[in-house]
Amino acid sequence: MKLPVSGRAMAAAVVAATTLLAGGTIADAATVPQGASAPRVAAAPDISLANVKAHLTQLQSIASANGGNRAHGRPGYKASVDYMKAKLDAAGFTTTVQQFTYSGVTGYNLIADWPGGDANQVIMAGSHLDSVTAGPGINDNGSGSAAVLETALAVSRAQYRPTKHLRFAWWGAEELGMVGSRNYVNSLSTGSRQTIKGYLNFDMIGSPNPGYFVYDDDPTIEQTFKDYFAGLGVPTEIETEGDGRSDHAAFKNAGIPVGGLFTGAETRKTSAQAQKWGGTAGVAFDRCYHSSCDTTSNINDTALDRNSDALAHAVWTLSS
Numbered sequence: 292m293k294l295p296v297s298g299r300a301m302a303a304a305v306v307a308a309t310t311l312l313a314g315g316t317i318a319d320a321a322t323v324p325q326g327a328s329a330p331r332v333a334a335a336p337d338i339s340l341a342n343v344k345a346h347l348t349q350l351q352s353i354a355s356a357n358g359g360n361r362a363h364g365r366p367g368y369k370a371s372v373d374y375m376k377a378k379l380d381a382a383g384f385t386t387t388v389q390q391f392t393y394s395g396v397t398g399y400n401l402i403a404d405w406p407g408g409d410a411n412q413v414i415m416a417g418s419h420l421d422s423v424t425a426g427p428g429i430n431d432n433g434s435g436s437a438a439v440l441e442t443a444l445a446v447s448r449a450q451y452r453p454t455k456h457l458r459f460a461w462w463g464a465e466e467l468g469m470v471g472s473r474n475y476v477n478s479l480s481t482g483s484r485q486t487i488k489g490y491l492n493f494d495m496i497g498s499p500n501p502g503y504f505v506y507d508d509d510p511t512i513e514q515t516f517k518d519y520f521a522g523l524g525v526p527t528e529i530e531t532e533g534d535g536r537s538d539h540a541a542f543k544n545a546g547i548p549v550g551g552l553f554t555g556a557e558t559r560k561t562s563a564q565a566q567k568w569g570g571t572a573g574v575a576f577d578r579c580y581h582s583s584c585d586t587t588s589n590i591n592d593t594a595l596d597r598n599s600d601a602l603a604h605a606v607w608t609l610s611s
């Protein structure tokens with residue numbers, strides 16, 4: 292259930308949109324005075340938890356039919372790419388499957404461009420689609436992949452026409468060292484890199500014992516997420532371990548503003564965190580991290596729903 296975005300989050304959204312509209316970078320948004328007269332930002336639609344979970348069920352079925360995983364180089368990964376691509380093609384996206392080779396095996400990135408918007412101002416949202424070989428990888432990272440997919444499908448259903456160009460991406464071989472995303476960034480010309488005004492990363496956003504972490508990178512992307520959760524009355528913490536641990540790393544290293552959301556992996560929730568978020572202190576945020584039990588039962592619905600809606604809010608806000 293999506294609660295109305297608070298006035299504070301909407302005001303922040305206007306500031307972020309104003310900055311980008313003025314041709315500034317996302318990082319400049321903080322300098323735009325509060326309350327500056329600016330066009331209203333279209334509010335993102337509610338992202339259906341049921342739809343996101345239906346994608347997770349499909350990814351689970353794909354893993355079950357392909358040796359129990361969706362890992363790089365295994366049939367379950369390419370089947371995952373094919374599933375996502377079919378949905379995006381049917382929704383009117385221009386899709387590209389980018390091939391790369393890692394450890395002698397062909398890997399695949401899936402890129403989906405939403406037609407329209409300023410090609411010199413691209414906002415990207417992405418997640419890795421591969422799992423480890425040990426299991427189906429439903430939280431890690433079916434959760435991020437399904438939420439990014441459902442947000443892209445919501446853009447299509449709304450026939451959203453943002454000022455900036457929207458691009459969505461699903462990366463291969465993240466579990467082997469962020470290989471696919473690095474391959475993508477390295478394949479871009481300098482000019483193409485400079486068109487990307489922000490990259491939003493979603494890797495594990497439905498952990499069963501969830502925390503609500505926001506990447507501490509670009510200040511405006513960070514504030515956009517923090518304001519959204521503040522509007523829900525959900526406290527957030529800064530994600531400090533994230534540097535270099537997921538697909539935003541290649542974009543950050545190329546000087547592209549990045550941000551993202553995370554609900555936690557192998558580290559244990561503290562008592563203080565359990566006080567603010569609920570759940571169980573002394574237990575890992577995701578006890579099935581990189582394990583065979585990372586199935587559709589390894590998801591906290593509230594966390595997945597909140598993060599999916601926060602994802603859509605940021606996409607709408609930063610691209611308008």
Ligand code: DTR
Nearest residue numbers: 431494530532533536537553556
């Ligand atoms: N490396 C990711 C999981 C992960 C662990 N810490 C963070 C922090 C921020 C994003 C992701 C992660 C993986 O195993 O896919």
Ligand code: CA
Nearest residue numbers: 293337338600
């Ligand atoms: Ca929702």
Ligand code: ZN
Nearest residue numbers: 431432494495
């Ligand atoms: Zn991951």
Ligand code: ZN
Nearest residue numbers: 423431466581
């Ligand atoms: Zn992982």
